[in-house]
Amino acid sequence: MKPIGPLMWEHRLIEQMVALLRGEIDRITSKNTVNVILVEQAVDFFRTYADRTHHGKEEEILFRDLAQKTMSPEHRNIMDELVREHTHGRELVRKLVEAKDLYVNGYAETLPHIARELKALVDFYPGHIEKEDKRFFFPCLGYFTRAEQDRMLEEFHSFDRNMIHEKYRTVVENFLGKKVLRPAQSA
Ligand SMILES: [Fe+2]
Numbered sequence: 352m353k354p355i356g357p358l359m360w361e362h363r364l365i366e367q368m369v370a371l372l373r374g375e376i377d378r379i380t381s382k383n384t385v386n387v388i389l390v391e392q393a394v395d396f397f398r399t400y401a402d403r404t405h406h407g408k409e410e411e412i413l414f415r416d417l418a419q420k421t422m423s424p425e426h427r428n429i430m431d432e433l434v435r436e437h438t439h440g441r442e443l444v445r446k447l448v449e450a451k452d453l454y455v456n457g458y459a460e461t462l463p464h465i466a467r468e469l470k471a472l473v474d475f476y477p478g479h480i481e482k483e484d485k486r487f488f489f490p491c492l493g494y495f496t497r498a499e500q501d502r503m504l505e506e507f508h509s510f511d512r513n514m515i516h517e518k519y520r521t522v523v524e525n526f527l528g529k530k531v532l533r534p535a536q537s538a
């Protein structure tokens with residue numbers, strides 16, 4: 352498998368979450384109610400899966416290695432745009448959390464804000480994914496030898512292996528309010 356394989360599979364799951372949330376936006380606007388658990392799970396999905404796990408592999412491995420290559424100005428510009436879009440995606444999730452927290456804390460009139468922030472998120476992700484799938488990933492593979500691609504795929508796997516530990520270590524640390532001991536080799 353090429354290293355862009357797992358990234359493109361991850362895009363397909365993100366698209367499924369986006370479709371789910373489109374349905375939730377319709378529910379909010381037509382029934383004037385929101386599935387808070389779905390929104391909270393979606394926030395976790397975008398933070399842990401779409402951002403930390405998926406954008407993490409893009410930025411910390413693929414983009415890091417691309418930055419060592421002599422890239423065409425077009426590809427370098429797209430890579431810079433993609434990094435900015437990742438930051439924008441994080442900001443959209445933060446705004447969704449803000450709207451959801453207000454609603455949960457009794458400010459029922461903020462329900463339309465949840466719909467608005469969800470809409471911003473579902474409008475953002477498909478364009479970002481399409482840019483990577485159609486204009487970036489395949490041409491970028493050309494900068495790497497077969498051996499470099501194999502090493503990258505292995506690094507992706509090891510990055511993923513660490514995620515479940517990082518995720519639940521963070522859950523415990525957030526409740527404790529302090530760092531816990533971790534194995535020497537993990538980040
Ligand atoms: Fe991305």
Ligand SMILES: [Fe+2]
Binds near residue numbers: 405483
């Ligand atoms: Fe991506």
